[in-house]
Amino acid sequence: xxxxxxxxxxxxxxxxxxxxxxxxxxxxxxxxxxxxxxxxxxxxxxxxxxxxxxxxxxxxxxxxxxxxxxxxxxxxxxxxxxxxxxxxxxxxxxxxxxxxxxxxxxxxxxxxxxxxxxxxxxxxxxxxxxxxxxxxxxxxxxxxxxxxxxxxxxxxxxxxxxxxxxxxxxxxxxxxxxxxxxxxxxxxxxxxxxxxxxxxxxxxxxxxxxxxxxxxxxxxxxxxxxxxxxxxxxxxxxxxxxxxxxxxxxxxxxxxxxxxxxxxxxxxxxxxxxxxxxxxxxxxxxxxxxxxxxxxxxxxxxxxxxxxxxxxxxxxxxxxxxxxxxxxxxxxxxxxxxxxxxxxxxxxxxxxxxxxxxxxxxxxxxxxxxxxxxxxxxxxxxxxxxxxxxxxxxxxxxxxxxxxxxxxxxxxxxxxxxxxxxxxxxxxxxxxxxxxxxxxxxxxxxxxxxxxxxxxxxxxxxxxxxxxxxxxxxxxxxxxxxxxxxxxxxxxxxxxxxxxxxxxxxxxxxxxxxxxxxxxxxxxxxxxxxxxxxxxxxxxxxxxxxxxxxxxxxxxxxxxxxxxxxxx
Numbered sequence: 001x002x003x004x005x006x007x008x009x010x011x012x013x014x015x016x017x018x019x020x021x022x023x024x025x026x027x028x029x030x031x032x033x034x035x036x037x038x039x040x041x042x043x044x045x046x047x048x049x050x051x052x053x054x055x056x057x058x059x060x061x062x063x064x065x066x067x068x069x070x071x072x073x074x075x076x077x078x079x080x081x082x083x084x085x086x087x088x089x090x091x092x093x094x095x096x097x098x099x100x101x102x103x104x105x106x107x108x109x110x111x112x113x114x115x116x117x118x119x120x121x122x123x124x125x126x127x128x129x130x131x132x133x134x135x136x137x138x139x140x141x142x143x144x145x146x147x148x149x150x151x152x153x154x155x156x157x158x159x160x161x162x163x164x165x166x167x168x169x170x171x172x173x174x175x176x177x178x179x180x181x182x183x184x185x186x187x188x189x190x191x192x193x194x195x196x197x198x199x200x201x202x203x204x205x206x207x208x209x210x211x212x213x214x215x216x217x218x219x220x221x222x223x224x225x226x227x228x229x230x231x232x233x234x235x236x237x238x239x240x241x242x243x244x245x246x247x248x249x250x251x252x253x254x255x256x257x258x259x260x261x262x263x264x265x266x267x268x269x270x271x272x273x274x275x276x277x278x279x280x281x282x283x284x285x286x287x288x289x290x291x292x293x294x295x296x297x298x299x300x301x302x303x304x305x306x307x308x309x310x311x312x313x314x315x316x317x318x319x320x321x322x323x324x325x326x327x328x329x330x331x332x333x334x335x336x337x338x339x340x341x342x343x344x345x346x347x348x349x350x351x352x353x354x355x356x357x358x359x360x361x362x363x364x365x366x367x368x369x370x371x372x373x374x375x376x377x378x379x380x381x382x383x384x385x386x387x388x389x390x391x392x393x394x395x396x397x398x399x400x401x402x403x404x405x406x407x408x409x410x411x412x413x414x415x416x417x418x419x420x421x422x423x424x425x426x427x428x429x430x431x432x433x434x435x436x437x438x439x440x441x442x443x444x445x446x447x448x449x450x451x452x453x454x455x456x457x458x459x460x461x462x463x464x465x466x467x468x469x470x471x472x473x474x475x476x477x478x479x480x481x482x483x484x485x486x487x488x489x490x491x492x493x494x495x496x497x498x499x500x501x502x503x504x505x506x507x508x509x510x511x512x513x514x515x516x517x518x519x520x521x522x523x524x525x526x527x528x529x530x531x532x533x534x535x536x537x538x539x540x541x542x543x544x545x546x547x548x549x550x551x552x553x554x555x556x557x558x559x560x561x562x563x564x565x566x567x568x
Contacts, residue, residue, distance in 0.1 A: 007375045010111070023120055025150055026202045028127070030209055032154055033057050034172045035131070035165060040150060047153040061214040066240030068096050077237040083226050086235060090222035091355055097215045098186075098354055104208060105190045109197045111373050113187045115313070115382070116200055118371050121180045122312040122384035125366075127151070128173050129386075134159050135169070175220075177366060178358040179212045184365045186212075186354065188347040219357055227490040228497075231544040275414045279399050282410040289331065289339040291399070296329040297339075298388050303328070315380040321370075343391060344370045344381070357487035367394045423477035423535055423555065424463050430559050431466045431475075434566065437521040438466035447519040456516050460506050465517065469566055470526045472517060474510060476503055479535040489539040496532070496540040496552070503530045504548050529565065533558055 029040040032049075034057055039050045069075045072092065080086050105113065133139035134155060141147070141155045158165060166172055200208075221242065225233050234245040280291040301310060316324070318340065325336035345368040348354070353361055365371065369387035372379050398404050402415050424440050431438045443461040447454050464475040478499055507530055510517070518525050530550045534540070537554040553561040 004376070004378065007378050007380070010375050022202060023116055023205055024123055024148075026205055027120055027124065027209070028150055028154060030057060030206070031124075031127070031176060034176075035169065036154075036157065036161075037164075037166070038154075038157070040154065042150070045149075047149055049153060049157060057210065057213060060210050061217060062241065064097070064211060064214045065093060065218070068093055069237065069240045072096075074237060075240045079234055079236055081232075081234045083233060086225055086233060087222060090218055094215055094218050094222075094355055097211055097218070101186060101208065101211055101215070102190050104204070104211075105187055106193045107198055108192075108200050108204070110187060110190075110192050111375060112199045114184065114371060114373050116205075117180060117184045117187060118365070118382045118384065118387075119313045121184065121365055122386045124176060124180055125386040125390050126312070128176070130155060131158060131169075132173075135162055135165060175213065175216055178216045179209060181358050181361070181364045181366055182212045182216065182354075183208055184345070184371070185348055185361060185363070188345070189349075189351070216358070219355070223357060223487055223490055228493050228545050229489060229539060229543045275418050276400070278414050279407070279411050283399060283404065283407050286404075286406040286410065287338065287342060289335045289342065290329065291395070293325065293329045293331060293335070293339045294343065294388055294392050294395075297325050298385055300324050300328050301385055310385075312384055312386070314383045315373075316383055317378070317380060321381050321383070340370060340381070343368055344372060359487040366390050419479045419535070420463065420477055423479070423533065426555055427464050427475055427477060427533060427558065430562065431464060431473075434562060435466050435468050437523055438464060440464050445516055445520045447516060449519070456513065458506075458513070459509055460502075462506065462510075467517075467521055467523050467525060468562070470524055471565065472510075472514070472525045472528045473562075473565075474503070474507070474528065474530045475533060476531070477533050477535075492538050492540055493543060493545060497545060499532055500546075500548055500550050503532060503550050506530075531558075531561070 025040070025042070032038045032040050033052060034055075036049075037052050037055075039052050039056070041048045041050065066075070074089070074092075077089075080089055130139065130144060134141065135158065141152065141159050144155070147155065198204075224230075225235065225244070230244075230246040232246045236243040236245070283291045301314075321340060322333060322336045325331065325339055326333060329336070329339075331339070345365055346363045348361060348363055358364060365387065369384060369391045371382040373382060374380075395404075399407065399411070400415065402408055402411050404411075428438070428440055440463065441461055442458075442463075442465045444455065444457045447456065462474055463477045464473075466473045466475070476499065478495075507528065510528065514525055514528070532550050532552045534552070534554050537556060541552050541554065551561060551565075
């Protein structure tokens with residue numbers, strides 16, 4: 001089905017406005033200020049990269065908060081030390097900024113923001129990938145086709161000055177993604193004014209970006225303060241600035257960020273070749289379409305379009321999108337429609353979600369990349385290759401971490417078995433260098449008491465037990481999602497507390513029956529130490545939560561932990 005002329009005209013006009021208002025340049029300047037402490041300007045066709053001493057974006061964000069606090073009479077507060085009061089305080093500012101954003105968005109043509117925001121999000125993903133590949137030495141700027149003068153200048157600078165890139169690159173890229181996702185989500189659920197509507201220009205976009213940046217930052221701070229990461233949650237407000245009293249505030253986050261990056265670089269990509277087909281089969285059974293459909297579908301760009309016609313945004317009617325899906329995946333119409341529906345972005349109905357981290361959004365563009373827009377009574381779907389590729393990665397991640405609600409029941413056992421078995425084997429490989437008295441998956445023991453055989457079973461299976469220097473190590477192997485966001489931290493801590501409580505319960509039974517283990521290994525035990533080993537480093541390890549005597553470490557650090565125990 002071809003696009004009617006009046007619809008095509010509006011689409012063309014919007015894309016022309018997008019290109020003429022240089023939103024990409026505005027965005028890349030904001031991005032460079034955070035990542036490189038550089039301001040990007042054009043003068044007489046040349047690009048000037050100017051160093052900035054202060055964090056301009058953060059200071060502008062701070063001023064937004066200061067103005068709101070001044071209006072509300074909250075610029076100076078001696079101390080807030082109750083979790084409930086902190087949440088109320090932050091939510092009051094977040095609510096005000098959200099209302100300011102809704103008022104601004106409502107005066108624009110919704111399609112104008114959606115088309116520009118969609119294209120800009122696609123551009124952002126492409127830029128993020130290029131930056132990461134260049135930083136890791138897997139790409140050089142001269143090999144990237146179609147760069148304009150601004151992009152070329154920024155990427156060349158990064159390639160030649162890698163040491164100047166902000167160490168908190170994961171945090172910056174994550175916040176960047178959150179800002180544009182929030183913009184799209186809020187636009188979809190904000191009704192247009194009935195009066196004359198406008199198109200979004202460079203200043204409008206910068207206003208929206210800075211205010212969403214501020215809102216996202218406030219949500220992050222609120223989640224961190226109330227997530228049990230810090231010993232004290234005392235907070236003071238002085239002249240509109242927040243002062244956190246916990247001395248570990250910066251130390252914990254900096255240490256975690258650096259270790260997280262190091263371990264994620266050295267840890268292989270999550271891959272489960274021996275069970276992935278089982279997981280995908282259960283995905284198909286639960287959702288009615290093949291997991292690999294989206295990956296096959298993206299070949300349409302290579303097959304249909306010459307290189308010079310490729311773009312960041314393609315508009316399709318659903319019928320044509322369905323036909324393309326069928327042709328490139330060899331699936332039937334019903335399955336193609338289910339695939340499209342699953343990946344279609346929808347407005348968020350629960351307005352309270354806008355007070356939460358973007359992780360909690362049921363619909364967000366990086367996960368649901370097909371965006372429907374209505375023009376002249378016709379509904380078109382916006383499609384982007386970078387967004388589709390990103391959605392594939394997120395869906396795969398959610399599949400192997402069992403985060404897809406429809407698949408949880410069937411995929412729970414194979415995932416737990418695979419992750420735990422691999423981790424247990426890794427721990428065994430380390431333990432056997434220090435003792436011969438160890439056992440994995442320990443539950444059932446056969447001992448001889450007065451020459452009589454006796455069998456004993458513990459209530460719970462212990463992943464690995466080992467006796468080192470007359471100390472019994474009870475080692476539990478677990479995995480966390482370790483998402484690099486404050487909401488991810490909160491979820492990881494909640495899960496860790498659950499594991500700690502489970503281990504504490506196991507310890508009572510082990511202490512009551514320690515003679516069983518001593519007789520089994522024929523070795524005296526003078527002490528018992530429980531150890532919780534996570535697959536990778538996470539925020540839990542150095543947080544001040546009540547660990548109840550449980551040592552928490554990562555696989556990467558386990559041998560160091562073991563050596564320190566031996567040398568005590």
